[in-house]
Amino acid sequence: MKIPRSLIRPLVHDLHAYVPGEQPKIKGLIKLNTNENPYPPSPRVLRAVKAAVDGRLRLYPNPTAQVLREKLAKLHGCGPENIIIGNGSDEVLALAVRALVEPAVGQASRLSPSKSQKKIETGRMPVLRDSNSVVQYFTPSYSLYPVLADIHGAAKNAVPLNANFTMPSVAELKRGKLWNFNAALTFITTPNAPSGCGYATADLEKLCRAMSGVVVLDEAYVDFARENAMKLALKYPHVLVARTFSKAYSLCFQRVGYFVGNPGLIAALDKIRDSYNVNGLGQVAAVATLEDLQYYRANFRKIVGTREELSCALTLLGFRVLPSQTNFILAKPPGNVLPASRRKKERRQDAGGTFGAKDWLEKLRDKKILVRWFHYPEVKDYLRITIGTPQEAQALVTAVKAILQ
Ligand SMILES: Cc1ncc(COP(=O)(O)O)c(C=O)c1O
Numbered sequence: 001m002k003i004p005r006s007l008i009r010p011l012v013h014d015l016h017a018y019v020p021g022e023q024p025k026i027k028g029l030i031k032l033n034t035n036e037n038p039y040p041p042s043p044r045v046l047r048a049v050k051a052a053v054d055g056r057l058r059l060y061p062n063p064t065a066q067v068l069r070e071k072l073a074k075l076h077g078c079g080p081e082n083i084i085i086g087n088g089s090d091e092v093l094a095l096a097v098r099a100l101v102e103p104a105v106g107q108a109s110r111l112s113p114s115k116s117q118k119k120i121e122t123g124r125m126p127v128l129r130d131s132n133s134v135v136q137y138f139t140p141s142y143s144l145y146p147v148l149a150d151i152h153g154a155a156k157n158a159v160p161l162n163a164n165f166t167m168p169s170v171a172e173l174k175r176g177k178l179w180n181f182n183a184a185l186t187f188i189t190t191p192n193a194p195s196g197c198g199y200a201t202a203d204l205e206k207l208c209r210a211m212s213g214v215v216v217l218d219e220a221y222v223d224f225a226r227e228n229a230m231k232l233a234l235k236y237p238h239v240l241v242a243r244t245f246s247k248a249y250s251l252c253f254q255r256v257g258y259f260v261g262n263p264g265l266i267a268a269l270d271k272i273r274d275s276y277n278v279n280g281l282g283q284v285a286a287v288a289t290l291e292d293l294q295y296y297r298a299n300f301r302k303i304v305g306t307r308e309e310l311s312c313a314l315t316l317l318g319f320r321v322l323p324s325q326t327n328f329i330l331a332k333p334p335g336n337v338l339p340a341s342r343r344k345k346e347r348r349q350d351a352g353g354t355f356g357a358k359d360w361l362e363k364l365r366d367k368k369i370l371v372r373w374f375h376y377p378e379v380k381d382y383l384r385i386t387i388g389t390p391q392e393a394q395a396l397v398t399a400v401k402a403i404l405q
Contacts, residue, residue: 011105011153018147021372030395032386033372035193035221035328037250039302039389041285042295045251048288049281061280064270068283071290072258078234081263084270085278085286089220089244089257090144093187095269096240096259097135097148100214101184104133105153130155131182131213138167140378141189142218157183160378165195165322165330167203170210182212189218191225194374194384196324201229208232208239214265216240220257221326223248223300224307230260237262247327249289249296254282303327303387310385310393317400328386330379333360334404357381360403367399 005013021034040046069080076082086092135149136157149156159178162168167188173179188207191198208215219241222228233241244257256278259266289296311321311329318334335355360383361373372384385396 011150015150016147018144022370024370026368028368030369030388030392032388032392032396033370033384034252035247035326035386036252037247037299037303037327038387038392039250039299041250041289042292044292044295045285045288049285052281052284057280059280060276061278061283063275065278065283065286068256068278068286068290069258071287072260075290076230076234076260078260079263082234082260082266083258084266084273085256085258085283086273087257087277087279087282088246088255089218089242089259091255091277092242092257092259092269093144093216093218094148094151095273096185096214096216097152097154099269099272101135101149101152101154102130102132103153104130104155131180132184134180134183134185134213136180136183136186138188138192140165140192140194140374140376141187142193142220143374143376145187154184161192161195161197165192165197167192167197167199167207169203170206173207173210181210184213186211186213186215187218188215189220190229191221191325193221193326194328194372194379194382195330196221196322196326196328198225198227198325201227201232204229205232208236211238214238214240216242216259218242220244220247221328223296224304224327225325233260233262237264240265245286245289248300249286250299251282251285251289254285255279256282256286302390306390306393307387309390310387310396313393313397314400317397317404319400322382328384330382330384332382333357333400357383363403364396364399367402369396369399 065085066080068085069083072083073080084092086095133155134157135145135154136159137145138161139158140161146156146158157180168176188204190204204217215238217229217232217239219228230241232239240259240261242257242259245251245254246257259269307324307327307329311324314331315321320332322330357380358373361371364371374380374384387393
């Protein structure tokens, strides 16, 4: 039975939810679509989790993930008061929006906008574009940010990266006049997703210094990069660094991520956090992970090696592969691989009329290899390919050769 529309908030009714990558349960599928780590958690982590599965499951876990925060504090050279743990880094990103950004939707219909508050419309919702209500990010970057802003009823300021996916300098952003240096919250994915492009810490620091609102440096993929910007979170009171155990530490299933930042900011986020937001087994797994970092560092090296080999192999096959500092690559497949007669038959609007990236997605899927394709204009000609094992990379190259033939 259809429920009355009036039972749901208009904002939620009109919301476009985040679309996660597919998690199919097809046998024999090579899964290169969600940037998971191809290597399992270390044997020590698996032992620790198994040992924790007993009668203690009836108890609530530690509400502040104290042991994990102490261990992370040691790793990052700060105190546990500099750290908040989330149910995946997605949760701490959401906490930042809820704690730091004023909702804007609806206010425009209640208040008459002042000179500094330009009235704009997002969807059918009136929104006040006051800097206190602005969530800002570059495009393309992590597609969750606009969704978090929408859920909160915040205004969004999406500013394009340079055409080659590098980050505009502060001077360029000032000239471009699109960037809001007073935005309540700015998200920067570094290294970037889905481009894989790394940003220099010196450039990030210049940008952070020019901002008056809070800047989140989302370092989900930083373990595969040349440098990280953790020192900025410990130097500037308005900078938070987000990290996750999902990608580099093979722990997507357990959902553990965190922010490092100024104790005042962290305490504000902590006020609105659910009491038991991080499940007990997740805490156990993350603590054990930190006791076995050598195992993971060896995996980073393997993944980076496979990334470079796969990038070379695909380049030789006619792909345009962007340099990556992550555990995935963004690659533009060669077009026009079909004979003219089939090209016409299989023509697609959204792939520019030739055998485009979306066709490659489907052809690879037919060969049981899953990669990711985004419909956003800046990246619709590319495939995002997670780096798997060397065997999986080889299978991908073999499949590509077969498609090209
Ligand atoms: C840039 C970025 N940040 C954060 C996340 C979320 O990671 P988690 O699994 O910790 O929620 C992802 C996951 O895909 C991501 O790509």
